Amino acid sequence: MFRLIYVSTANDGLTETDLSDILTEATATNSRHGITGVLLFNGLNFLQMLEGVQRDVLDVFNRIVRDPRHTSVVTVLQEAAEARVFPDWSMQLKTRPSTANPDFASGADFSDVMNRAMPDHLSRVFGNFDTLKG
Numbered sequence: 001m002f003r004l005i006y007v008s009t010a011n012d013g014l015t016e017t018d019l020s021d022i023l024t025e026a027t028a029t030n031s032r033h034g035i036t037g038v039l040l041f042n043g044l045n046f047l048q049m050l051e052g053v054q055r056d057v058l059d060v061f062n063r064i065v066r067d068p069r070h071t072s073v074v075t076v077l078q079e080a081a082e083a084r085v086f087p088d089w090s091m092q093l094k095t096r097p098s099t100a101n102p103d104f105a106s107g108a109d110f111s112d113v114m115n116r117a118m119p120d121h122l123s124r125v126f127g128n129f130d131t132l133k134g
């Protein structure tokens with residue numbers, strides 16, 4: 001099993017419809033390839049964690065990197081993993097209101113993710129992202 005986390009910046013014109021399109025595509029492709037994970041959006045930046053067979057995760061990631069709906073994709077972590085943190089989520093989108101766009105990412109917060117049992121080094125990555133204002 002393989003795990004990858006990246007952070008990126010949403011493009012200026014990103015709409016709520018783009019977000020739901022991304023989620024629809026992600027859920028369909030990921031379930032076909034046995035990929036699970038989570039996508040956080042704070043109104044400005046994305047953080048996504050992908051878990052699955054290494055070749056499949058890297059294939060999907062290579063498509064994600066080229067996606068014009070975001071830029072400046074930076075890999076934060078790549079590692080071999082014993083167990084999945086979100087085995088039940090083929091891709092779960094969690095959004096939070098941002099300072100700049102209070103209504104855009106109108107989800108509540110990232111507590112579903114933050115409260116999930118996971119290794120410390122992953123909690124720190126999610127915890128850092130959770131402190132960004134968006």
Ligand SMILES: Cc1cc2nc3c(=O)[nH]c(=O)nc-3n(C[C@H](O)[C@H](O)[C@H](O)COP(=O)(O)O)c2cc1C
Pocket residue numbers: 022025026027029030039046048060063064065067069070091
């Ligand atoms: C922030 C973000 C996250 C995405 N996450 C996934 C994902 O988890 N799985 C996936 O298949 N596509 C995801 N996509 C969509 C892909 O970038 C791409 O549009 C989709 O895989 C179709 O690729 P194709 O047009 O090359 O077939 C994401 C896109 C963005 C902008």
